[in-house]
Amino acid sequence: MPAWREEFAAQAYRVSAERALRVAWAVLLFDLPLFFLIDWATYATGQWATQPAHERILWWRVGLVLLLGGMIVMARYTPDVARRNRNLAWTSAVVMPLLGVWFVVICQTLVTDASLYAMFLIGVSVLFPMPGLLKLLIYPISIALLLVGMRYTSIDPIHFLHVSVNAACCAVGALITEGVVMRTYAADFAKSRLLDEERLRADELLRNVLPPPIVERFKLTGGSTVVEYHPEVSVLFADFVGFGKLAQTLAPAEMIGLLDALFLEFDEAADRFQVEKIKTLGDAYMAACGVPVHVHDHAQRIAEVALRIQSIAGRFQSDRELPVQFRIGIHTGPAIAGVIGRKKFCYDLWGDTINIASHLKATATPGSIHVSQAMRDALGDSFRFEACEPVQLKDRPREQTWRLLGRSRPGAAFKDLIKAAPEKAAAPQA
Numbered sequence: 430m431p432a433w434r435e436e437f438a439a440q441a442y443r444v445s446a447e448r449a450l451r452v453a454w455a456v457l458l459f460d461l462p463l464f465f466l467i468d469w470a471t472y473a474t475g476q477w478a479t480q481p482a483h484e485r486i487l488w489w490r491v492g493l494v495l496l497l498g499g500m501i502v503m504a505r506y507t508p509d510v511a512r513r514n515r516n517l518a519w520t521s522a523v524v525m526p527l528l529g530v531w532f533v534v535i536c537q538t539l540v541t542d543a544s545l546y547a548m549f550l551i552g553v554s555v556l557f558p559m560p561g562l563l564k565l566l567i568y569p570i571s572i573a574l575l576l577v578g579m580r581y582t583s584i585d586p587i588h589f590l591h592v593s594v595n596a597a598c599c600a601v602g603a604l605i606t607e608g609v610v611m612r613t614y615a616a617d618f619a620k621s622r623l624l625d626e627e628r629l630r631a632d633e634l635l636r637n638v639l640p641p642p643i644v645e646r647f648k649l650t651g652g653s654t655v656v657e658y659h660p661e662v663s664v665l666f667a668d669f670v671g672f673g674k675l676a677q678t679l680a681p682a683e684m685i686g687l688l689d690a691l692f693l694e695f696d697e698a699a700d701r702f703q704v705e706k707i708k709t710l711g712d713a714y715m716a717a718c719g720v721p722v723h724v725h726d727h728a729q730r731i732a733e734v735a736l737r738i739q740s741i742a743g744r745f746q747s748d749r750e751l752p753v754q755f756r757i758g759i760h761t762g763p764a765i766a767g768v769i770g771r772k773k774f775c776y777d778l779w780g781d782t783i784n785i786a787s788h789l790k791a792t793a794t795p796g797s798i799h800v801s802q803a804m805r806d807a808l809g810d811s812f813r814f815e816a817c818e819p820v821q822l823k824d825r826p827r828e829q830t831w832r833l834l835g836r837s838r839p840g841a842a843f844k845d846l847i848k849a850a851p852e853k854a855a856a857p858q859a
Contacts, residue, residue, distance in 0.1 A: 437618050438560035439511060445518035445557040450504055452521070452556065453497040464490055485535040489528070496524055522557045522564055526550060526571040534578035550603035558614045565604065572600040639768060639776045640705055642721045647768060656767035662719040663731035663761040663804070664783055665704075666790035667695070667738050669712035670754040688712065691745060691753070698737040702730040707778060713790075714738075717778055720766045728761050728807035732833060735759055735798045742796075757798040758789025759833075761807050785822050789830065792820050798833035805831045812836055 468487060500517055507513035529549030550568060575596050635644050646655050669688075676684050692709060699706050699716050703724060707715040716734060719727035735757050746753040762782035769775055785801060793799035801822075805814055814831040821827045 433622065434560075436622070437615070439514075440618060441558045441560045441614070442511070442514040442518045445521060445559060446504070446514040448556045449500060449517045449521035453500050456493070457497050457501075461490060461494060486532070489532055489535060492531070493528060496520075496528065518557060518559060522553055522559055523567060525553050525557075526567055527574070530571055530575045530578060533575060550599055551606050554603050554607040555610050558611060565607065568600045568603045568607070572596045635774070638774055640721045643768060643776055647774075656765065657721060658763070658765055659720050659723065660763045661723070661727060661761065662717055662764040662766075662778070662782060663727045663759060663807070664764065664778065664786040665714075665716045665731050665735055665757060665759045666787050667714040667716075667735075667755045667757045668790050670756055670795040671752055672712035675752060687745075687749070687751070687753075691741065694741045695734075695738055698734050698741070702733050704730055704734050707776065717764070717766075720764070720778065721776075728804060729811060731759055731761075732798075732800075732804075732808055732812055735833065736835060739796065739798065754795045756790055756793035756795055758786050758791070758793055758800075759798065759804055760786040760789055760801045761804050781824075785825075788822050789820075792830075794832075800831050800833050802829050802831070808833075810837055 468490075500520060503516055503520070504513060507516065526549060532549075550571070553567070576593055632644065635647070639647060643655055669691075679687070692714060695714055695716075696706055698704075702718070703722075704716050704718045705720055707717055709715070716731070718724065718731040718734075724730065738755055738757060742753045742755045745751065760782055762780075762785070764778045764780040764782045766776070766778050769777060789799040789801060799817070800808075800814070808814075813834040813836070815834055817830045817832055819827040820830045
């Protein structure tokens with residue numbers, strides 16, 4: 430069975446089960462007490478014995494109570510939700526018409542008018558949507574049982590003819606109603622499924638633009654501005670060295686294809702280490718770790734991505750025989766993160782940490798990873814460094830910077846971070 434048919438059947442059973450329970454509670458709490466009150470008044474006034482149908486109707490009401498109580502118990506104590514829904518749906522669609530047959534047969538004042546039974550059948554067809562054609566058998570079977578019951582009650586041939594015509598009209602009317610209702614229900618299901626698919630596509634597009642935790646907050650706030658302060662963030666800027674000169678020698682499609690292939694592998698490396706790609710700016714690439722979800726080893730992760738970017742660039746240079754080089758700057762510190770824009774959303778970072786990382790990138794030598802003293806301290810002895818000349822960072826005095834060379838134990842940090850990646854996520858910083 431196709432997936433959409435299974436989904437349609439499950440939804441139809443669920444709707445039928447929910448409506449069956451509502452009907453059961455409504456009849457038990459409101460209708461039956463009123464009926465039994467009428468029976469008590471009839472008995473108290475001495476009219477009970479003059480109408481034998483009263484006793485038969487009383488037993489019918491007892492049977493109705495047992496049915497409704499059984500449905501409520503079934504709903505409460507059936508652990509499998511799908512099975513519970515199917516059982517409730519079929520119990521309602523089958524037993525309700527049979528109760529209607531019973532009521533019309535025992536109530537002698539209604540033998541010449543099947544309009545009440547028509548209400549039963551049409552109510553069943555409207556209230557309980559059921560997948561497949563098996564439900565259609567309920568209507569002719571219940572009508573046949575009605576006619577058999579009428580045939581063996583105290584009814585004259587003329588009345589029986591009237592009842593047969595009425596019953597046949599009831600069956601035809603119920604079948605037509607069933608067809609209209611199910612067609613409408615199927616159309617509504619198709620529209621609902623289409624809307625769900627469109628919503629999923631929209632969510633997927635939004636998740637391609639914004640980090641998943643930010644998407645959820647963005648949806649909850651109705652698209653209003655989302656702003657977070659993060660006390661510890663590591664930021665990376667990577668810049669393609671000589672991109673403008675290379676673009677003059679390559680065809681536009683080849684140049685864009687090269688950038689796309691490079692950035693695709695950068696994205697894969699970032700995803701592997703739970704580093705968030707922030708954006709690309711022409712031939713530059715920006716990423717951060719510790720946003721929007723805090724991780725305690727954000728500095729190590731961003732350093733691993735930086736080393737991976739240099740490795741990817743070296744492989745492209747060797748394989749394609751092109752001057753593919755990146756200068757990289759990374760820094761760690763506090764930052765403000767948030768979503769700006771109303772039509773074209775953008776998740777971005779602001780603060781001195783971002784400015785310093787960008788300045789480190791600008792002052793890096795081609796093919797090197799330029800890191801600040803704060804990043805050097807955060808990485809500790811897990812990585813190897815080479816001292817650079819003190820650099821005049823933006824709005825700061827000259828300070829010592831470093832060139833990241835690699836890991837102290839090649840491969841160890843890479844494997845440890847990959848293994849720990851799914852376990853390190855924490856709640857976003859408020």
